[in-house]
Amino acid sequence: MDFNNLIQTVLIYALPVLFAITVHEAAHGYAARHFGDNTAAMMGRITLNPIKHIDPVGTILMPLMLYFATSGAFLFGYAKPVPVRFDQLRNPKRDMVWVALAGPGANLLQALLWGVLMYVLLAGGLEERFFLEMCRAGVLVNVVMFAFNLFPLPPLDGGRILVGLLPWKQAAMVSRVEPWGFFIVMALVITGIVSTLWMRPVMGLTYGLLDFLLTPLSFLLH
Secondary structure (H helix, E strand, O other): OOHHHHHHHHHHHHHHHHHHHHHHHHHHHHHHHHOOOOHHHHOOOOOOOHHHOOOHHHHHHHHHHHHHHHOOOOOOOOOOOOOOOHHHOOOHHHHHHHHHHHHHHHHHHHHHHHHHHHHHHHHOOOOOHHHHHHHHHHHHHHHHHHHHHOOOOOOOHHHHHHHHHOOHHHHHHHHOOHHHHHHHHHHHHHOOHHHHHHHHHHHHHHHHHHHHHHHHHHHHHO
């Protein structure tokens, strides 16, 4: 593996990844506080300080190990989850949907903003590859986080959304999966099922949406 390419890749992705995980987690905490649960606020997790959200193993060690082990072909990581007491929400079943949506929603917005920045830089005549690659990385990282976190299995955000939307009986059945959900998701990721049946279609739709939203700006700047 080319060490120089590795360093360049880390530098390009570092800022987008830090923003992606920080704003994602802070959004969960802000939404929880808005709907009645102050747990994250009391623990200082509604902040844009990335140190508060970084998990040493999930955010740093695991992605680096996987990058070296697979030569960059497979990456996986996670941040320190924001604590939410759903029983403290004013309407737990309904409000948990909004709290769960806040994280992926923040990633979708960030993907759009990185796209806007790229168009603005290109329109301004900037040809510095580093900054353009960082913008592309920002779009990619946030689209990946948006799609992956919407996978409908607890404890991912998509699973919590599903629990909130299903009738009580079915919601209870799905929620029982949560203690083993992480291991199930990891198995599905490793076997390629998540990538083939979920990530590619959802990411394709998300890129289509971003292209649609950015088209007026493209015409305006050109």
